[in-house]
Amino acid sequence: MIKNILIGVFAVAIIGSIVFLSIPTFQSISALKKQIEINQKTLDEEKVFISKVETLIEKYDLNQETFKKLDFILPGDPDVPNLIVQLEALTKDNGMILNDMQISSVEGEKTVGYGTITISLKLSGDYQTFRNFLQAAENNIRLADIDSINLVNKEDNGVFTFEYDVNLNTYYRAN
Numbered sequence: 001m002i003k004n005i006l007i008g009v010f011a012v013a014i015i016g017s018i019v020f021l022s023i024p025t026f027q028s029i030s031a032l033k034k035q036i037e038i039n040q041k042t043l044d045e046e047k048v049f050i051s052k053v054e055t056l057i058e059k060y061d062l063n064q065e066t067f068k069k070l071d072f073i074l075p076g077d078p079d080v081p082n083l084i085v086q087l088e089a090l091t092k093d094n095g096m097i098l099n100d101m102q103i104s105s106v107e108g109e110k111t112v113g114y115g116t117i118t119i120s121l122k123l124s125g126d127y128q129t130f131r132n133f134l135q136a137a138e139n140n141i142r143l144a145d146i147d148s149i150n151l152v153n154k155e156d157n158g159v160f161t162f163e164y165d166v167n168l169n170t171y172y173r174a175n
Contacts, residue, residue, distance in 0.1 A: 072141045076106055076173045078117055083142065083170060087121065088137050095129035098122075099163070115174040118147075121166040130164055137168070144170040 060067075075082075079105060091098040100122040105115065123133070137144060150165040 019116070042159055065105065069141070073143050074114070074171055074173055075142075078115065078172050085121075086140060086142060087119065090133060090140060091123060094136050095125055095138040096133050097124040099124055100147075113174055114171050117170050117172065119168050119170065121164075121168070123164040123166060124161055125164075127162060130162065131133075144168050 002021075022155045040069065055087065075121055083103070084101065086132075088098060090096075098121065102120040104118045106118075123130070125133075134146070145168060146166075147167040149167075149171055154161050
């Protein structure tokens with residue numbers, strides 16, 4: 001009987017020590033499971049974020065042509081040489097004579113994000129060609145506002161011509 005009691009006491013002691021020694025292991029396993037759940041939730045959120053970024057990249061790639069057009073409408077720098085070529089082409093294509101062109105740059109405010117270039121043109125031609133020029137300037141890809149127009153009627157050997165002083169502003173992105 002004592003033998004059975006000793007065996008029972010040893011069995012209880014062994015089981016108690018196994019349980020006592022296993023508790024920290026079970027606690028660490030439980031903590032690891034919680035950390036795995038947190039990491040899995042973070043991973044799922046990152047997958048959703050990456051999916052959104054990939055969707056935005058696809059949309060951006062699909063709109064490359066539009067962005068290229070926008071760069072012509074509002075370029076990233078003053079691009080004065082291209083501006084001169086455009087204005088000369090506008091005057092020539094519409095039958096106007098470009099007598100003089102003066103360009104002055106006006107810096108835009110940094111908070112506004114754009115700069116302004118002021119252009120003064122002296123043009124010669126009849127009224128219809130001037131109207132055509134104005135329509136072409138309005139439809140030109142580069143954004144421009146006509147600030148003022150002055151008209152002078154000239155007579156040379158019985159031939160009447162008009163001289164126009166046109167002041168316009170065009171813009172660029174001030175990065």
